[in-house]
Amino acid sequence: MDWEIADLEDKFSVDLTEREGKVTISSVSVNGITDECPEIRISRVGKNPTIILETESGSRPAYVMKIDGKWWIHLKGEVYVVNEVEKGGKSSESTGGLSAPMPGIILEVMVKEGQRVREGQPLMTMEAMKMEHRIMAPKSGEVISLNYNKGDRVDMGATLVELGD
Amino acid sequence: MFPEWMKGAPTPFSSVLVANRGEIAVRVITAVKEAGLRAIAVYSDPDSNALHVEMADDAVHLPGNSLTENYLNSEAIILAAKSSGAQAIHPGYGFLSERADFARDVANAGIIWVGPSPEAIETMGDKISARSRMIESGVPVIPGDEIAIPEGSDHMGALASVAARVGYPLLLKASAGGGGKGMRVVHEPKMLRTEYEAAAREASAAFGDGTVYVERLLTGARHIEIQVLADKHGNCIHLNERDCSLQRRHQKVIEEAPSTAVSNDLRKSMGESAVLAAMAVDYVGAxxxxxxxxxxxxxxFLEMNTRLQVEHPVTEMITGVDLVQKQLEIASGMTLGISQNSVGINGHSIEARIYAEDAKRGFLPSIGTLGVWIPPSGPGIRLDSGVRQGDQVTVDFDPMLAKLIVHAPDRKSAIRRMDSALSSFVALGVTTNIGFLRNALLHPSFTSGSITTDFLDSTSINEFDPEYTDPRLIVSIAASAKRLGLDKLANIHSNSDIDDHSGHSGDPFKTLSRRFP
Known part of the structure; x- marks a missing residue:
């Protein structure tokens, strides 16, 4: 099993050993490269979603729970979301397609198929949670397909627009 | 039976229907119960398991799939009040709280309205009539030219000429708007049509009224608001200011009291103007x-909100006045019981609004299961929450989950207390703005007390990046948690299909059997 952190492109794999409820990290590789790893030991606290993280700089608690298929971690006031991915498998983040950030309704489609767009150009507006959101082109390129029309209801994650180079 | 404190009140009542949901319904229901009154909640289908329903003494189901069929349906709510024997209705904020017709219908149904008169709501609710009333009363108004643009009329020509007279940048506002909805900044003439259409759409979706008007955008200004309280006997006082300058697209993010920009003299002057404004419409209530x-x-003068405000707790913290309790006292016809001279300022209070939104993705609302929800606690920390652990956050409602409020002897210690409270706030399963709030709070512009309303919209989001943590630590935690069996900790599903098992769908109290650890 490999691991990915939301918003980071790197892929991690972790070697660990467990003895009596205490995990010791032997190595962590980043994109297949294993560097020297700090000493990390992790143990669980009771039946709570809590672990104790021990490093050279001391130990501190963190909250961890698997929720809706993702690992959510609260450490030092920050939240991280970690995904499990098949070893050597494709990244879970798709590329080229622009997906709906949330369920909602398409209010307006500003581009046509085959049209070239520049980075940051508004492609669609959608309404979700009573607010309007503009879907912008993340890069310059050609609109390969438009999958929805004005007034359509879309689910979260639905591919709205496919952008080519 | 009426509670002891209501003894001798001209119009006593023993039960209150709270026509709202989420954290404000919870806040009001708590106060109503504490006051010794019966609290009655209303709820739509997606809310049948909601916290406010669990907290109330009784709950009435509102049928229908859209807000206009349930929470915005004045007939259904008055019917719910009658069927449950409610003697008063508290509207909270949002929804029907500023609908004059609703206030009128409530009174006509023989139910006590916890709020100002329909006439006051009407005058202040229409920004144009409010403005002219303020001019008559000697309250200063924003410079600029204004015009009412009725929806459906040939508006673009008229709008363009008024916009040119007022000058850019300008603000397009829905006359019936609020909370940042139906409000758009226009920087240049070519964006006028686009922004007008967006504002009109948002306003008609949220408020059922598409009228929009034009106003000069003041830059470098602070948003200062004055809390007022007025009884039915002509007494009106103010409870000092709140500074709500930290805003994003006109939505308040962090509020505090008192303001670093308000001196004692200015406070006195602003307070007097606010009382003048309230008296100009014979205001009653908070x-x-x-x-x-x-x-x-x-x-x-910007506008008057004829209801309780989201950020009312910071005023409660520094003045020691429970505003909801006061609303109930005033509704029963009692006198204020506080004089202007007795209103002081004790320490400093800050409120941060906890939203289910992703600051890294343009603040898009986020959804999911609140698998872990462990709010901070301790001296000087208050949480007004509408959710609890295990709740689903959906697209059905406003993404505000809770408000975190701190109180401390001075501003510096209040900032430290808020920072510490935010960093120990554990909310997992739904992306929240907690990290963003912390970074905004600790930004030098905020800590120095020099925030203006355009700060967040003109500051790059990159300035709010969290401190670096070795990503190898993070994946090590996930991998270890998996090895240690934390994925088998609780059965968190993305859909709550408990109703299928309980066999009594629609019963608000089924929620009692559904609590995550």
Whole structure:
């Protein structure tokens, strides 16, 4: 099993050993490269979603729970979301397609198929949670397909627009 | 039976229906119960398991799939009040709280309305009539030219000429708007049509009224608002200011009291203007006069919110006055019981709004299961929450989950307390703005007390990046948690299909059997 952190492109794999409820990290590789790893030991606290993280700089608690298929971690006031991915498998983040950030309704489609767009150009507006959101082109390129029309209801994650180079 | 404290009140009542949901319904229901009154909740289908329903003494189901069929349906709510024997209705904020027709219908149904008169709501609710009433009463108003643009009329020509007279940048506002909805900044003429259409759409979706008007955008101003309280006997006082300058697209993010920009003299002057504004419409109850304070020390009337405000707790913390309890006292016809001279300022209070939104993705609302929800606690920390652990956050409602409020002897210690409270706030399963709030709070512009309303919209989001943590630590935690069996900790599903098992769908109390650890 490999691991990915939301918003980071790197892929991690972790070697660990467990003895009596205490995990010791032997190595962590980043994109297949294993560097020297700090000493990390992790143990669980009771039946709570809590672990104790021990490093050279001391130990501190963190909250961890698997929720809706993702690992959510609260450490030092920050939240991280970690995904499990098949070893050597494709990244879970798709590329080229622009997906709906949330369920909602398409209010307006500003581009046509085959049209070239520049980075940051508004492609669609959608309404979700009573607010309007503009879907912008993340890069310059050609609109390969438009999958929805004005007034359509879309689910979260639905591919709205496919952008080519 | 009426509670002891209501003895001798001209119009006593023993039960209150709270016509709202989420954290404000919870806040009001708590106060109603504490006051010794029966609290009655209303709820739509997606809310049948909601916290406010669990907290109330009784709950009435509102049928229908859209807000206009349930929470915005005045007939259904008055019917719910009658069927449950409610003697008073508290509207909270949002929804029907500023609908004059609703206030009128409630009174006509023989139910006590916890709020101002329909006439006061009407006058203040229409920004144009409010403005002219303020001019008559000697309350300063924002410079600029204004015009009402009725929906459906040939508006673009008229709008363009008024916009040219007022000058850019300008603000397009829905006359019936609020909370940042139906409000758009227009920087240049070519964006006028696009922004107008967006504002009109948002306003008609949220408020059922598409009228929009034009106003000069004041830059470098602060948003200062004055809390007022008025009884039915002509007494009106103010409870000092709140500074709500930290805004994003006109939505307040962090609020505090007192303001670093308001001196004692200015407070007195603004307070007197606010009382004047309230008296101009014979105001009754708790209300807020919003003012813009320009860099040269001049202030202008922005609008009056004829209801309880989201950020009312910071005023409660520094004055020691429970505003909801006061609303109930006033509704029963009692006198204020506080004089202007007895209103003081004790320490400093800050409120941060906890939203289910992703600051890294343009603040898009986020959804999911609140698998872990462990709010901070301790001296001087208050949480007004509408959710609890295990709740689903959906697209059905406003993404505000809770409000975190701190109180401390001075501003510096209040900032430290808020920072510490935010960093120990554990909310997992739904992306929240907690990290963003912390970074905004600790930004030098905020800590130095010099925030103006355009700060967040003109500051790059990159300035709010969290401190670096070795990503190898993070994946090590996930991998270890998996090895240690934390994925088998609780059965968190993305859909709550408990109803299938309980066999009594629609019963609000089924929620009692559904609590995550």
């Amino acid at each position: 209300g807020t006069v919003e003012l813009l304070l320009s860099p040269n020390g001049q202030y202008y």
